[in-house]
Amino acid sequence: MTTSKAAERIGAARAEGRAALVAYLPVGYPDVDTSIAAMVAAVEAGADIVEIGVPYSDPGMDGPVIQEAVDRAVRAGVGIRDVLRAVEAVADAGAVAMVMSYWNPIERYGVQRFATDLAAAGGAGAITPDLIPDEAAEWIAASEAAGLDRVFLVAPSSTDVRVASTTAACRGFVYAASTMGVTGTRATVGDAAETLVARARAAAPDLPVCVGLGVSNGDQAAEVASFADGVIVGSAYVREMLEGRGADGVRALTADLAEGVRRAGVRA
Amino acid sequence: MTTTSPPQTGELQLPARPGWPDETGHFGVFGGRFVPEALIAALDDLTAAYEEMRVDPAFLSEFARLQRDYTGRPSPVTEVPKFAEHCGGARVLLKREDLNHTGSHKINNVLGQALLTKRIGKTRVIAETGAGQHGVATATAAALMGLSCTVYMGEEDTRRQALNVARMRLLGAEVIPVTTGSRTLKDAINEAFRDWVTNVETTNYVFGTVAGPHPFPAMVRDFQRVIGDEARGQVLEREGRLPDAVLACVGGGSNAIGIFTAFVPDEGVRLLGLEAGGDGVDTPRHAATITGGTPGVLHGARSYLLQDENGQTIESHSISAGLDYPGVGPEHSYLHDIGRAEYRAVTDAEAMEAFALLCRTEGIIPAIESAHALAGAVKLGQELGPDALLLVNLSGRGDKDVETASRWFGLGDREEVDPGPGLDTDQQPTEGAVSNDEAVAGPDAGETA
Known part of the structure; x- marks a missing residue:
């Protein structure tokens, strides 16, 4: 069995005494090439892992910022083929390339075919926000066979039983949703995240825990980095693109966040 | 209202479920x-x-x-003989959900x-x-x-x-x-x-x-099955037999499941769901999910849906807002795949023709959604012939649709347009017809016919 690219990178960050920085950007906003250039800029400025978003017509877990960007990409016909091109670019730039996708685009592409093509493109695996392990038998088998990471989510509302079963099904890391809600920047990340990280660690001591939802600046990244293995930032990146700052904005935001994840020092 | 109570209403238990779904839905x-x-x-x-x-x-x-x-409740069952004259002579019974509070x-x-x-x-x-x-x-x-x-x-x-x-x-x-x-x-x-x-x-x-x-x-x-539980008893009581077919419109599919469920074990009873065919299932403008879609995941469940090659949901089109949905309930997909129910598409024009027909033959203004089921009865009756007994779920009343219907038939301010296309099966109301998009364009849309 191959090692997990995501877990390896998060472990390397920990060895440097810091949390990993995970940057989300959707493919295709404002167009495929510009979005890929922004991802590469994030890698160059210090992102360890890039969550490469697959545009989807019905993003039920996303707030208005991400909705606006992916809506444009959907209308432009952006699909998995474009996503795989972004995966190659991110992997070539030296970061861990994780696809972030609602389930239907993967199912439509073909689960087995997706796993094969993602591995061939140099991708590390996929995060599936609306796929729970209970429904994921085909994806678990395909990702296992292809040596890919698979990241499921836990939430503050998850019972202990579900935290245990979900972390057991993950490979690479588990995505801890910091709050009950959709994606978007928030003034504070909240105490629920720290409690949830502790519960995930209790259930699966060897699985890294990355926290997402609501982190948008270096100070919040430092706060989350004090208790989590990785900090996931999405809407703040997408806002840089929506407001036209492009790769330069992404680079500046990454520098701020990369400083944040180094400020806290690593947990014991 | 009927004078006798059908057996299930008022009894303090829900009837046994079909053998599905399993414990995980x-x-x-x-x-x-x-x-x-x-x-x-x-x-x-x-x-x-x-x-x-x-x-x-x-x-x-x-x-x-x-x-x-x-x-x-119980909602009555009404026989509609003058409407049925247009259904190949088959007898047609309507389950009157349109008479419920809220319509x-x-x-x-x-x-x-x-x-x-x-x-x-x-x-x-x-x-x-x-x-x-x-x-x-x-x-x-x-x-x-x-x-x-x-x-x-x-x-x-x-x-x-x-x-x-x-x-x-x-x-x-x-x-x-x-x-x-x-x-x-x-x-x-x-x-x-x-x-x-x-x-x-x-x-x-x-x-x-x-x-x-x-x-x-x-x-x-479970909450909607009262429709079919009542209707099955009502039809048996008045006819001494089960209907040959049960028809209902299908958007998400709750009124159809509601009337189908009691009849699922009755193998001799055909279950027919009528989807919204919009401009036609051979055009991009329809909402016929099972007839024209493929299996996938939308809104929390796997079912048939209208999607493109990237797995993006395709926008649906129907004159009926209540059927204008690119997905369908998973039980319908299952009933389709096991062959227990069949699904057909009815175009906007066919539905509006049936809408007008029921208005003018029986004095009942149906919801445009339900008119799709009525159009299905016209076709199926002609296929099955005079001995057939059809039960149609009239899922709602058409008060909310008066404006849309007025535009479709060119009613409104000018009176020179004959409002009778529904009575003439050869006449296609395409000149006066407006699509949804046009219908929402403004108060004057569709007045140019």
Whole structure:
């Protein structure tokens, strides 16, 4: 069995005494090439892992910022083929390339075919926000066979039983949703995240825990980095693109966040 | 109203379910739960509370009382002989869900879910709505039971169903026009899920159809099956036999599941779902999900849906806002795949012809949604011939559709247009016809014929 690219990178960050920085950007906003250039800029400025978003017509877990960007990409016909091109670019730039996708685009592409093509493109695996392990038998088998990471989510509302079963099904890391809600920047990340990280660690001591939802600046990244293995930032990146700052904005935001994840020092 | 009570209404138990879904909400390969983990606890709690409630005599007694005294159940069965003359001489019986309080079958489901909301101690309900019928029903139940109510409705739909927006607001509900995506029902559902995941501590999602994640498809079916349970008894009592076929329109599919369920074990009874064919299933403008779609995942369940090669949902089109949905309940996909029910598409023009026909032959203005089932009866009757007995679910009344129908038939200010196309099967009302998009363009749209 191959090692997990995501877990390896998060472990390397920990060895440097810091949390990993995970940057989300959707493919295709404002167009495929510009979005890929922004991802590469994030890698160059210090992102360890890039969550490469697959545009989807019905993003039920996303707030208005991400909705606006992916809506444009959907209308432009952006699909998995474009996503795989972004995966190659991110992997070539030296970061861990994780696809972030609602389930239907993967199912439509073909689960087995997706796993094969993602591995061939140099991708590390996929995060599936609306796929729970209970429904994921085909994806678990395909990702296992292809040596890919698979990241499921836990939430503050998850019972202990579900935290245990979900972390057991993950490979690479588990995505801890910091709050009950959709994606978007928030003034504070909240105490629920720290409690949830502790519960995930209790259930699966060897699985890294990355926290997402609501982190948008270096100070919040430092706060989350004090208790989590990785900090996931999405809407703040997408806002840089929506407001036209492009790769330069992404680079500046990454520098701020990369400083944040180094400020806290690593947990014991 | 009928003078005798059908056997099931008022009895303090729900009839046995079909052998599906399984414990995790799967109808064969369809159904299940494709939602963020954050909602799983709420869905688990809802499932547990519902399973407890559905066998609780106190609930069943209260539910039966509301159905009788508030909704006006049982709804009658009406034979429509003059309409049936256009159905190859087959006899046609209508199950009159249009006579329910609030004007459609939607009230059956919301009363059950509102009682469940109170039982689990939540104080706020949210709902999605397309035509506005489910929104009105939810606002009604919320007013009755003292719950705060927010309804999400696509901005396009708030314009083409302005009357129902006003009704919901009169009933004290907040109506939020949804401006994302295609601005129709599917986007209203997305927005309702976003609200739910954020406010799940206080809020219950009263889902309007037999779609969505488990337990909604099974729960909504249980609350709607009263339609078929009553109708089966009523038809047996008056005819001494079962119908040859049961017909219903299918958008998400709750009225169809409601009338089909009691007949599923009756193998000799054909079950026919009529989907919205829009301009035709061979065009891009339709909402015929099973007839013209492929299996995939949308709004929390696996089912047939309209999608492109990238797995993006395709915007649906129908003259009927209530059928204008690119998905369908997973049980329909299952009934289709096992061959127990069949699904056909009815175009806008065919539905409006049947709409006019029922108005003028029987003095009943149907909902345009239900007119799709009536159009199916015209065709099936002609196929089966004079001995056939057809039971059609008249799921709602057409008051809300008067404006759309007026535009379609060129009624309104100018009187020179003959409003009789529905009586002439050779006449296609294409000149006076307007599509949905045109219908919402403004008050003068469609007046150019």
